[in-house]
Amino acid sequence: MSKYLAKIGLEMHCEISETNTKVFSSARNDYSSTPNCNIRAIDMAFPGILPVVNKEAVKMALKTSMVLNCSQPEFMYFERKNYYYPDLPKGYQLTQETKPIPVGIYGEVKYECNGEEKTLRVNNLHLEEDAASSNHLYDTTSIDYNRAGVPLLELVTEPDLHSADEAVAFLEHMRMIYQYLDISEADTKKGQVRCDVNVSIMDPELDENDPNNWGTKVEIKNVNSFGGVRDAINFEIKRQTKAKENGTYDTDVIQETRRWDEETMSTIHMRSKVDAVDYKYFVEPNIPKYKISKEWIEEIRKEIPMLAYDRKKKYMNEYGLSEYDSDILVKEKANSDYFEKVVALGTDPKSAANWVNGMILSYLNYNEISIKDFYMSPEMLKELIDLIDSKTISSKQGKDVFYKVIEDKKTPKKVVEDEGMMQITDENAIMNIIDEVIEENPKQVDQYDPQNPKLLDYFVGQIMKKTKGKANPSSARSMMKEKLDSLK
Amino acid sequence: MKYMNKSIEELHELLKEGKVTSQELIEESLKLSHEVQEKCNAFVTILDDAKEVPITDNLLSGIPFGVKDNYSTKGVLSTGSSNTLKDYVPFFDATAYSKLKEAGAVMVNKTVMDEFGMGGTGTTGHTGVVKNPWNTQRMCAGSSAGSAAAVAAGVYPYATGSDTGDSIRKPAAYCGIVGYKPTYGMISRYGLFPFASSLDHLGVLTRNVKDAAIVVDNMKGIDKNDMTSWDSSNIHLADSLNGDVKGKKLCYIKEICDINNYKNPSEELKLHLENFMKTIDKCKELGIEVEEVSVDQTLLNASPAVYVVISCAEATSNMSNLTGIIFGPRADGDNWIDMVKKYRTEGFSPLIKRRFVIGSYVLQSQNQERYFRNAQRVRRLLVDKWKELFKKYDGVILPVGSGPAKHLDNDKNMLSNDTDVLEEHLQIGNYGGFPSITIPNGFIDNLPVGVNITGNCYDDANVLNIAYALESAMPYKNQIAGGEKDE
Numbered sequence: 001m002s003k004y005l006a007k008i009g010l011e012m013h014c015e016i017s018e019t020n021t022k023v024f025s026s027a028r029n030d031y032s033s034t035p036n037c038n039i040r041a042i043d044m045a046f047p048g049i050l051p052v053v054n055k056e057a058v059k060m061a062l063k064t065s066m067v068l069n070c071s072q073p074e075f076m077y078f079e080r081k082n083y084y085y086p087d088l089p090k091g092y093q094l095t096q097e098t099k100p101i102p103v104g105i106y107g108e109v110k111y112e113c114n115g116e117e118k119t120l121r122v123n124n125l126h127l128e129e130d131a132a133s134s135n136h137l138y139d140t141t142s143i144d145y146n147r148a149g150v151p152l153l154e155l156v157t158e159p160d161l162h163s164a165d166e167a168v169a170f171l172e173h174m175r176m177i178y179q180y181l182d183i184s185e186a187d188t189k190k191g192q193v194r195c196d197v198n199v200s201i202m203d204p205e206l207d208e209n210d211p212n213n214w215g216t217k218v219e220i221k222n223v224n225s226f227g228g229v230r231d232a233i234n235f236e237i238k239r240q241t242k243a244k245e246n247g248t249y250d251t252d253v254i255q256e257t258r259r260w261d262e263e264t265m266s267t268i269h270m271r272s273k274v275d276a277v278d279y280k281y282f283v284e285p286n287i288p289k290y291k292i293s294k295e296w297i298e299e300i301r302k303e304i305p306m307l308a309y310d311r312k313k314k315y316m317n318e319y320g321l322s323e324y325d326s327d328i329l330v331k332e333k334a335n336s337d338y339f340e341k342v343v344a345l346g347t348d349p350k351s352a353a354n355w356v357n358g359m360i361l362s363y364l365n366y367n368e369i370s371i372k373d374f375y376m377s378p379e380m381l382k383e384l385i386d387l388i389d390s391k392t393i394s395s396k397q398g399k400d401v402f403y404k405v406i407e408d409k410k411t412p413k414k415v416v417e418d419e420g421m422m423q424i425t426d427e428n429a430i431m432n433i434i435d436e437v438i439e440e441n442p443k444q445v446d447q448y449d450p451q452n453p454k455l456l457d458y459f460v461g462q463i464m465k466k467t468k469g470k471a472n473p474s475s476a477r478s479m480m481k482e483k484l485d486s487l488k
Numbered sequence: 489m490k491y492m493n494k495s496i497e498e499l500h501e502l503l504k505e506g507k508v509t510s511q512e513l514i515e516e517s518l519k520l521s522h523e524v525q526e527k528c529n530a531f532v533t534i535l536d537d538a539k540e541v542p543i544t545d546n547l548l549s550g551i552p553f554g555v556k557d558n559y560s561t562k563g564v565l566s567t568g569s570s571n572t573l574k575d576y577v578p579f580f581d582a583t584a585y586s587k588l589k590e591a592g593a594v595m596v597n598k599t600v601m602d603e604f605g606m607g608g609t610g611t612t613g614h615t616g617v618v619k620n621p622w623n624t625q626r627m628c629a630g631s632s633a634g635s636a637a638a639v640a641a642g643v644y645p646y647a648t649g650s651d652t653g654d655s656i657r658k659p660a661a662y663c664g665i666v667g668y669k670p671t672y673g674m675i676s677r678y679g680l681f682p683f684a685s686s687l688d689h690l691g692v693l694t695r696n697v698k699d700a701a702i703v704v705d706n707m708k709g710i711d712k713n714d715m716t717s718w719d720s721s722n723i724h725l726a727d728s729l730n731g732d733v734k735g736k737k738l739c740y741i742k743e744i745c746d747i748n749n750y751k752n753p754s755e756e757l758k759l760h761l762e763n764f765m766k767t768i769d770k771c772k773e774l775g776i777e778v779e780e781v782s783v784d785q786t787l788l789n790a791s792p793a794v795y796v797v798i799s800c801a802e803a804t805s806n807m808s809n810l811t812g813i814i815f816g817p818r819a820d821g822d823n824w825i826d827m828v829k830k831y832r833t834e835g836f837s838p839l840i841k842r843r844f845v846i847g848s849y850v851l852q853s854q855n856q857e858r859y860f861r862n863a864q865r866v867r868r869l870l871v872d873k874w875k876e877l878f879k880k881y882d883g884v885i886l887p888v889g890s891g892p893a894k895h896l897d898n899d900k901n902m903l904s905n906d907t908d909v910l911e912e913h914l915q916i917g918n919y920g921g922f923p924s925i926t927i928p929n930g931f932i933d934n935l936p937v938g939v940n941i942t943g944n945c946y947d948d949a950n951v952l953n954i955a956y957a958l959e960s961a962m963p964y965k966n967q968i969a970g971g972e973k974d975e
Contacts, residue, residue, distance in 0.1 A: 041579070041580055044814050045809035045814065046560075046578065046579075046580070046809075046814075046815060047560060047566075047568065047573065047576070047578070047681040047682075047809065047810075047815075048559075048560040048578070048580075048582060048677075048678065048679040048680055048681055048682070049678075050677060050678050050713055050714050050715070051715070052712065052713060052714075052715055053715065080805055082804075082805050082808060082851070084808065084811070084825075084828065086813065086824050089809060089811075089813075089814055090808065090809050091805065091807075091808020091809050091811070092805050092808060278852050278853050280805070280848065280851035280852060280853070280856070282801065282802075282805070282851060282856075282860065285684075285685040285686035285802060286677075286685050286714075286715065286716060287715055288715055288716055
């Protein structure tokens with residue numbers, strides 16, 4: 001597309017949704033559609049309030065820092081970022097700047113974009129509090145303080161991304177990390193992920209590692225969906241490229257902050273660098289500096305599970321699953337965990353993957369439930385697969401058993417027993433039935449031609465009818481054929 | 489006055505023996521509150537409906553007391569003496585106040601202060617000037633002006649205060665009473681309207697050292713709502729007062745106490761420093777070793793500027809919550825910016841606005857290194873110097889202010905600059921979070937003056953015990969303004 005090289009950096013804000021309480025407040029951290037129900041005095045900044053750090057949120061932040069291969073600080077500090085806005089009742093936001101060191105600094109992440117492995121450098125990761133949410137109505141604005149004080153992780157990358165595809169792939173990668181670490185649902189629909197994007201373009205012939213060769217950086221604030229990120233980046237690359245081509249780059253592309261406007265699908269000027277707000281950062285005096293012990297760091301490190309990116313590799317390389325199946329399995333950690341449990345019980349990974357990605361996922365999607373609320377345990381699935389493998393039931397019966405298990409809340413074995421679904425595998429029993437069928441259908445026996453055994457289907461159907469589907473179909477077929485052939 | 493001139497222990501005994509009821513004490517205290525209000529304008533609110541409580545073994549139970557108006561008190565107007573909160577009734581209690589309430593103490597009034605504690609005169613509260621009960625032409629100093637005036641006038645045995653630079657310890661001196669701020673974090677700051685968080689302390693004003701110990705024993709304790717609070721359950725202040733001070737060591741600072749260090753000293757200053765040296769003699773008579781030490785004059789001179797920079801910086805941020813949107817009298821305006829501007833412009837006194845401008849200036853990114861961070865560095869140097877002294881001495885003893893209470897009509901700037909350090913050295917107790925207590929040590933022109941002892945962090949019991957012994961060796965313990973002087 002463009003003959004210029006785009007350099008893109010992201011600031012990804014992700015709310016931590018999995019703590020019980022907010023980051024400096026004892027109010028519940030709970031996404032709720034009822035406004036202003038999760039509030040303490042601190043969230044509305046009544047006089048005399050003090051922040052109390054949520055250790056669980058710090059732990060989650062440190063965990064993320066480790067996954068991003070950042071360095072962790074020796075001491076934990078928070079700083080005040082001072083500005084007035086109606087969604088910020090205290091008049092300052094508790095956050096972390098780069099001095100003193102935030103929860104993570106200078107890391108590196110590997111992610112995949114269109115099947116290619118890429119590396120992105122992380123400048124820093126910091127823990128902060130979210131502001132309240134404002135709802136701009138026709139002539140008034142309503143404020144919901146439920147969100148005020150919700151823990152927020154801000155990830156700042158180096159400008160190592162070169163396209164909208166890479167940016168979105170990285171965001172998806174991060175979303176999976178947050179989900180896998182049980183830190184956040186990272187749901188953009190709930191406003192849990194919000195991005196600032198910065199974009200510049202440069203001559204691809206020049207060395208991109210030398211910042212002197214970079215173009216003018218434009219920042220786009222508050223892009224609240226991954227689609228928006230893609231569109232905003234593409235729009236901005238196009239705008240900047242056009243300016244280069246028209247020879248108006250120096251006047252049209254200035255160091256500024258723009259915003260993404262969903263309606264016009266364009267970026268719009270907000271403020272230029274000279275108007276930049278001075279946030280007057282200083283260390284929050286109400287939070288004593290907190291020593292992060294090596295023991296704690298190691299304890300946290302041990303809790304990090306295998307992440308999606310590595311699980312996918314394992315499924316493909318060790319289990320021989322297709323990339324397609326592996327991608328579906330790792331998309332949700334809970335599904336992947338379920339799958340791994342089934343495999344750990346001794347089930348063949350391919351059968352397990354077929355069941356999870358097939359019957360189970362479609363059942364979950366159809367009923368809009370999570371695998372965590374799914375009745376059939378990994379042990380039951382293993383039992384079901386074993387029943388089919390041992391030919392106790394046919395795979396078609398397997399599907400009926402699957403639904404019966406969920407419906408009747410019984411184990412697969414119990415369902416098979418209660419429904420009398422055991423297949424007839426006893427050859428004598430099948431032979432008796434074959435004799436009956438032949439007896440009852442002399443006309444069809446006459447018409448049967450071994451060279452053109454179209455009628456065989458009819459006979460097998462009769463057997464199934466008599467056994468109510470319990471005869472093993474392949475045994476029934478081969479025995480019937482043998483019998484008919486012998487009569488000719 | 490029958491009872492309110494007595495100490496906490498005396499009152500407790502009377503209550504226990506049934507010689508007086510809590511209701512009688514409350515009624516007397518309320519009556520006195522109205523008289524002192526008339527005379528000194530010490531109160532924002534007088535709680536005429538204060539109710540008696542059952543008498544328990546807690547020394548404070550059933551006894552009336554006053555609360556500075558920057559303590560959040562549930563259901564009771566709490567203004568911080570500011571128009572910006574003139575109608576604010578909190579829905580939660582400050583931890584320190586709720587602890588006193590649990591002890592059975594009965595709040596009878598909320599006391600006037602300099603607006604949000606940002607002043608040292610007691611003249612900037614939204615309800616007007618607080619006058620000194622010893623002489624109503626004089627100020628009480630601030631910011632805990634109403635608390636100091638009321639305790640000195642004998643309204644009750646104690647009132648709570650807060651201290652960011654000297655806001656408990658200076659008014660105590662000007663009003664001839666005891667003012668004690670314990671080590672930073674010993675009393676939770678939750679529910680105290682913040683001025684400068686790293687310097688803010690809670691404390692108490694009383695008429696004797698033991699009362700101060702008893703009250704703080706009841707206010708202190710670790711609080712899950714204040715991360716800077718610490719567990720002091722093994723510290724029992726009142727119980728550790730034994731008056732045994734033989735072999736204790738104090739020092740005073742030559743650069744502050746030597747009259748030759750001041751050009752054209754006023755008569756008052758001469759008397760004040762002479763009186764201070766008499767107190768030093770008293771210490772020696774008690775068996776305390778007292779030595780003169782020297783501290784770099786340049787470092788001492790930097791202290792007032794350090795205070796202005798740090799306190800204004802923190803204050804400007806701490807008070808950004810005052811917008812009139814969520815609480816406070818909301819101002820009219822076409823948009824939120826105009827509403828906030830109008831509320832703050834009309835609500836704050838000029839003095840405070842000046843401090844906000846200074847605070848913003850020193851925090852701006854281009855100024856922060858030169859002012860704010862340098863101030864923090866000098867703060868550290870001063871604290872290190874004091875900690876060095878505490879290795880050798882149990883405390884630093886110094887005169888409070890440059891003399892007795894100033895005239896109200898010329899509080900502006902009659903001080904010659906070279907007494908700045910004398911006026912402001914108590915701030916060092918806030919820089920280090922040191923326990924620090926002022927007790928009365930004499931009279932000049934029939935006005936009380938005070939002396940201060942400051943010790944190392946967590947060494948509160950030792951500091952109080954020295955003050956307790958010294959107080960007993962002087963005739964100013966339990967004195968009441970307008971009462972009989974025993975000189």
